[in-house]
Amino acid sequence: MPKRRCVFTPSLKVEFPFLRDSDEIGKVLCIVCKSVFSIENGGRSDITQHVKQKKHLLAVSSSSSNKVTNFFTNVQSTNESKCIAVEEGLFGYHTIIHNHSFRSMDCSTSIIKKIYEKKFSCARTKCESIIVNVIAPFAIQQMLDELKSVKFLTIMVDTSNHKNLKLVPILIRNISGIGCAAHILHNAMHSSADILPTDIELIINKIFQYFHIYTVRIEKLKDFCDFVSIEYKNILGSVKTRWLSLQPAVSRIIDLYPALKSYFMSQEKCPTVLRTFFNDPISMAWLYFVQSQLKVVCDTIKRIEGDHISAGEVYEEIEVLCGKIKNRKNQHFFTSELAQLISDLDKNKLYSEKKFIEITDEFYDTFLSYVEKWGYHFEPLKVFRWIQVLDFPIWSDIQESFKYIIKNNPTLKFDEDELFDEFNHVINVMKVKMQNWKNEYSMAIPGTNASVERVFSITNVLWTDEKNRFLVDTIRSIIIVKQHFKNVSCTELHTFLLEHPQLLKLITSSEKYEKSNSEDISEQSSSK
DSSP states (O other), X not given: OOOOOOOOOHHHXXXXXXXXXXXXXXXXXXXXXXXXXXXXXXXXXXXXXXXXXXXXXXXXXXXHSOOGGGGOOOOOOOHHHHHHHHHHHHHHHHHHHTTOOTTHHHHHHHHHHHHTOTTOOOOHHHHHHHIIIIIHHHHHHHHHHHHTTOSOOEEEEOOEEETTEEEOOEEEEOOOOOOOHHHHHHHHHHHHHTTSSSOHHHHHHHHHHHHTTOHHHHHHHHHHHHHTTOOOOOOOOOBTTBGGGHHXXXXXXXXXXXXXXXXXXXXXXXXXXXXXXXXXXXHHHHHHHHHHHHHHHHHHHHHHTSXXXXXXXXXXXXXXXXXXXXXXXXXXXXXXXXXXXXXXHHHTTSSOHHHHHHHHHHHHHHHHHHHHHHOGGGGGGGGGGGGGOSSOOOHHHHHHHHHHHHHHOTTOOOOHHHHHHHHHHHHHHHHHHGGGTTTTXXXXXXXXXXXXXXXXXHHHHHSOGGGTTOOHHHHHHHHHHHHHTTTOOHHHHHHHHHTOHHHHHHHHSGGGGSOOTTOOTXXXXXXX
């Protein structure tokens, strides 16, 4: 009979208070020696063996002795120490903004000491402590202070995985769930493309995979480019989840099409799907068609993924895009190159122009129906158009707006008599004051969750296989600082630090080496 797996029971937690649950099932974290070990097989006996190990005994011995920080003294800031504190804080900030490792500061500190300032000291431990326990808490406090004066806000949440960890970033924007417009348009384009007889996305990625790691193939392709008098450019791939990446990839294939066709037709063992694609006379037409649709859709996605756009403005962008798509369908719009190509194919009886129009009409219908089905969340927000001050509002606009607010916030109370009087007062002075009032509520309703998804991108750039020992709290602090100061350059931070002496005091103090109360010491140490 197999032995039952041991777990970290509540009684073991009481008996061994220096142990914490690990992120890995069946393992625990020792906060004394920072080791993660398994207790699945022996339970209490595994813990007993661990506490007898040399690493654990040395950690216990060092923790019982005086801390290094106890020997530090709080010295009054002098001009010299102030300048050094600014330099150390600046280099800490420079390290994370440019995605350098904290370990690199060991070498940088030695160089700075050797060439410039002998008292400069900002190696990996100090650099990390400045970010985690000085700048990040300051950024959080600044955000909390700003929120006190905000009347309307939105909390945006999304989830993703980083190996065995679940990431849940929470972003606050200065009221209701309305979906992500960028995803809606992306999925609409993806669904519409499935109508086409040629899978353009598959072709793009197949060509990219064929060349991207094969130098010999690329050199041969360059010869074909020279032969047809085309400048060679790198083949681009696309990311399946983001159609924004497909637009430049399609354009690149169109630029290199004559050379690519000659290359693959000359290969004895050409991939079947690519041979079929380049043999088909209509293939180039579908590339042109998809390129044209991608341009209009991706331009809209780029606008609605901006940080300074409200859900009401997103609704207008979607409405304008749908109008453009309808016009393309009704007027059978094709670019000059595509129209000439379809006409030549029809005259030569290689492909029917009528059939091409039928397929493209179905493409447009699929796109519009998808947006209509999933974009209905944004339609109620058109009542806030007047907030953009495109024209003078009328009283009925205000009534529709507060009806929507009350519907989504039943506890709010409005006095319509006072509101009407205030509305008329606003009309009288709006030419002078309206710039300070507009968009306060509508900007609180985000058009997309792109801001949250950027957190995942930042995490993947930071937390690589080469830097896999980051603590979660360190990653969290880096992201907070990068986001809060995203418009502050390194040289501008130098001035900022000089204007905030409390930060300089913490940088020179030993307090920055103490663990912050908010740090979850149970997080597994996962290279700086």
